[in-house]
Amino acid sequence: MSIKNIATNSVVFNAFSKVLSNYYHSQYGGIILAYHEIDIERFKEHVELFRKHEIVSLSEMVNRKKKKLSTKYLVTITVDDCYLNTLPALCDYCSATQIPITFFVPTDFIEGKALPPFIFNNIKKLSKGRKIEINNHFYDFSEEPAFHTFFNSLHDLMYYQSEKEYKPIWSQIMNQLVEQEVCQLADFNEHNPPVNWDFIAAKSKNDLLSFQSHTVTHQAAVGLSATQFEMECKQSKHKIESITNKEVTHFCYPYGGLKNIGSTAPTIVQKIFDSAVTMVRGRIHAQQNDYLLPRIPLYDLDTKQRTILKTIIK
Numbered sequence: 001m002s003i004k005n006i007a008t009n010s011v012v013f014n015a016f017s018k019v020l021s022n023y024y025h026s027q028y029g030g031i032i033l034a035y036h037e038i039d040i041e042r043f044k045e046h047v048e049l050f051r052k053h054e055i056v057s058l059s060e061m062v063n064r065k066k067k068k069l070s071t072k073y074l075v076t077i078t079v080d081d082c083y084l085n086t087l088p089a090l091c092d093y094c095s096a097t098q099i100p101i102t103f104f105v106p107t108d109f110i111e112g113k114a115l116p117p118f119i120f121n122n123i124k125k126l127s128k129g130r131k132i133e134i135n136n137h138f139y140d141f142s143e144e145p146a147f148h149t150f151f152n153s154l155h156d157l158m159y160y161q162s163e164k165e166y167k168p169i170w171s172q173i174m175n176q177l178v179e180q181e182v183c184q185l186a187d188f189n190e191h192n193p194p195v196n197w198d199f200i201a202a203k204s205k206n207d208l209l210s211f212q213s214h215t216v217t218h219q220a221a222v223g224l225s226a227t228q229f230e231m232e233c234k235q236s237k238h239k240i241e242s243i244t245n246k247e248v249t250h251f252c253y254p255y256g257g258l259k260n261i262g263s264t265a266p267t268i269v270q271k272i273f274d275s276a277v278t279m280v281r282g283r284i285h286a287q288q289n290d291y292l293l294p295r296i297p298l299y300d301l302d303t304k305q306r307t308i309l310k311t312i313i314k
């Protein structure tokens with residue numbers, strides 16, 4: 001059978017990708033899954049796929065890696081940002097089925113401040129078709145190319161710079177949209193809400209449910225000074241520890257790409273935490289930096305088949 005025939009025959013393709021996926025699980029290290037928002041039924045499907053492997057806590061995965069023990073067939077589940085539409089169902093399910101899971105908590109978000117990407121998306125949505133003056137430059141956002149070029153570069157500022165660089169621009173746009181009676185200031189803060197501290201305090205009593213650091217303000221590490229980044233690591237760690245009465249030993253970089261992280265942040269994280277995860281795709285290898293661990297992101301659109309294909313990775 002030719003490759004083309006295999007790819008067009010879904011039964012054969014499914015069997016073929018399962019064999020390939022099993023080969024990667026048997027030859028290479030474990031995987032750390034990265035979720036943000038996820039439907040509980042989809043999550044259960046994913047767990048079913050990995051049930052035949054061993055689902056271990058992030059601490060277990062990191063400890064085995066550090067001791068140079070094999071991580072083959074191991075799967076660790078992590079969830080970023082702590083959304084209210086996701087965590088309660090996941091906590092109930094993982095408690096009932098005895099599955100360890102790690103949640104990364106951006107502390108300002110829990111305190112009620114919208115994560116920067118929500119504010120950015122609201123500004124972008126409300127600016128469409130409007131005329132705005134920014135830094136004495138006039139923009140007509142009814143013109144598609146101008147709109148996209150401007151918001152792509154504003155998006156990059158959020159991913160690679162500190163909020164000192166992008167918030168003054170956000171303010172100019174927000175104020176003019178309010179003046180033009182397009183919306184109210186509060187509309188820019190519309191967001192998917194997180195769980196609250198009471199929830200985290202209650203759930204953290206269960207050792208299967210672990211709450212770890214994801215900074216205070218959810219800014220890109222590369223955009224912050226070393227001092228400011230270190231302060232955010234320590235402040236978030238202390239805040240979560242004060243709520244959970246458990247040590248916070250793992251860290252997750254906001255945005256998570258190597259370019260969002262930069263070269264200084266991992267050396268700072270190393271002084272404070274046992275490990276750090278990224279959004280770089282890959283499996284765990286003994287030689288990897290413990291402070292730049294790869295993960296495999298999964299979303300609602302990841303059917304069992306897509307999830308199997310995503311695990312065919314070194």
Ligand SMILES: [Zn+2]
Binds near residue numbers: 081214254
């Ligand atoms: Zn995040």
